[in-house]
Amino acid sequence: GQSLEQPSEVTAVEGAIVQINCTYQTSGFYGLSWYQQHDGGAPTFLSYNALDGLEETGRFSSFLSRSDSYGYLLLQELQMKDSASYFCAVRQPRGGKLIFGQGTELSVKP
């Protein structure tokens, strides 16, 4: 089967650092993507890892360990506008199909 596990909720304070973990079990794997979705909005792309290691994009970083079937999204210097749902998604080899996790709702408190 195909499954992705991530925490359902995370709460942090403004200015802090938060890590959202994702473990996956899928029949095919090409890479791990992260998407952000504000309430009522469209998912927007944040980051993508095809190889092991850390990818950094501004305040956001993403990590992948293919041998452990594990990745995480790291958000630094949290801002109120970062309150949203964050989805990890496995990219399948054929056609680029994405299999999404259930999402992690991040609440940033003042």
Next chain:
Amino acid sequence: EAGVAQSPRYKIIEKRQSVAFWCNPISGHATLYWYQQILGQGPKLLIQFQNNGVVDDSQLPKDRFSAERLKGVDSTLKIQPAKLEDSAVYLCASSPGQGAWETQYFGPGTRLLVL
């Protein structure tokens, strides 16, 4: 550049009725995806088109759902007849179609409520 356009944004119907959603992808994007997102869950792929051909429709409930992309540009997704469990947001996404590593760009979605 203009993003992915979807209409309508909201739709309320009664069960057993029919409904259709429309999507216009980003200009030049060869790949188009329809996802279903039930409240509190991640998007689930229903169907993927490459130009006007179907790449993956393994999770499309074909007894009631149909989709087409006749000229390889915009697309329609239809539900006939609708069930209560079809209440969800229907998201359309597109990507250039150059390879499996591409970013997908999502539209704002159509929120469907089936009563």
